[in-house]
Amino acid sequence: MVRAVLLDLLGVVYNGDTPIAGAVSAIERLRNAGLPLRFVSNTTRSPHKAIIAQLTAFGVEVGEEELLTPARAAVEWLRRHGLTPHLLVHPNLEPEFSGLDGANGRAVIVGDAGEAFDHARLNRAFRELVAGADFVALATNRTFKDADGLLSLDTGAFVAALEFASNRSPVVLGKPSPDFFLSALANMNCSAADAVMVGDDAESDVAGALRAGLGAALLVRTGKYRPNDETRFNPAPTAVVDDLAAATDWILTNRAVV
Missing domain, CATH: 3.40.50.1000 (HAD superfamily/HAD-like)
Structure with missing residues (x-):
């Protein structure tokens, strides 16, 4: 049922x-x-509140607990592991990670940085990984439908580049991670x-x-x-x-x- x-x-x-x-x-x-x-x-370009505000403007009322994003999952993951983020994400998303200063090391967090993806930022993230930082991908989607109606590169291509260069595999917090789906169901009183x-x-x-x-x-x-x-x-x-x-x-x- x-x-x-x-x-x-x-x-x-x-x-x-x-x-x-x-x-x-x-x-x-x-x-x-x-x-x-x-x-x-x-989506890893917009903060939680902005997504809820957008849905509200469409006429869809959404409670805080009804929306699950990889960024929210990453914040909880960082807190749980006591790690400080090194962010390779869209500038709009950076405030979601404010105040996270863990004592157990650093973690590279990769999302859809959009135009902010450039060699310098990718290389800084790569060097953090080589130095021993944890590797976290908010998502690994290949493409998304952009505002112009055409497909654009999504986070997965850049995660793959860092994975190849560093010879490290990321922890994936968004879809298709099974934990992401199951965490959405956790407080719904519903089996998968x-x-x-x-x-x-x-x-x-x-x-x-x-x-x-x-x-x-x-x-x-x-x-x-x-x-x-x-x-x-x-x-x-x-x-x-x-x-x-x-x-x-x-x-x-x-x-x-x-």
Whole structure:
């Protein structure tokens, strides 16, 4: 039985500064059906409050506890390990990490730095890794749908460069890490087998959720989706649907049996 729903944001609920047609009303339908929601986003350019403010402007009310981002997961990880961050992230995200001065060493934190990715910053991060800093990737997505409607390089390419140069493998805190999905479910009183994930990324959202043990994962044809994405990664999607509105139809139809 479907008892909880995890939703990606970029490419599922909105593109750029515009809600995807039918997405806001679809979320309302899920809430009216009594299904608890968590918004699980791999975005690493915007702080928590800015994402909530953007959703509110779209007409989607989201509680603090309903939004999970890799940055929030990284802050908790740094506190738990007593580490100080060396940031290779977008300037907008840097305030999320303020006041973290651990006594147990340093950790390189890599997110989508956008235009701030340059040789000097990558090289500084590389030297921190060579000196022994921990290596943390907020996400490893290959691409995202940019504001101009075209695909752009995402964090994964830069994480791979640092991994290759340093011969170090990162701890991945965002999707497709199983812990990321399971932490979203932790306070929902729902087993992974009774949850469904909706995303536009067949690798991180869909295959990642299914590997984490979720009962179903739906791939939408909005956002970064390209024809035949559903055939490129395993496990394959439970279903491929046009958009969040269609995903909501599927969820409500399959609430009793998945």
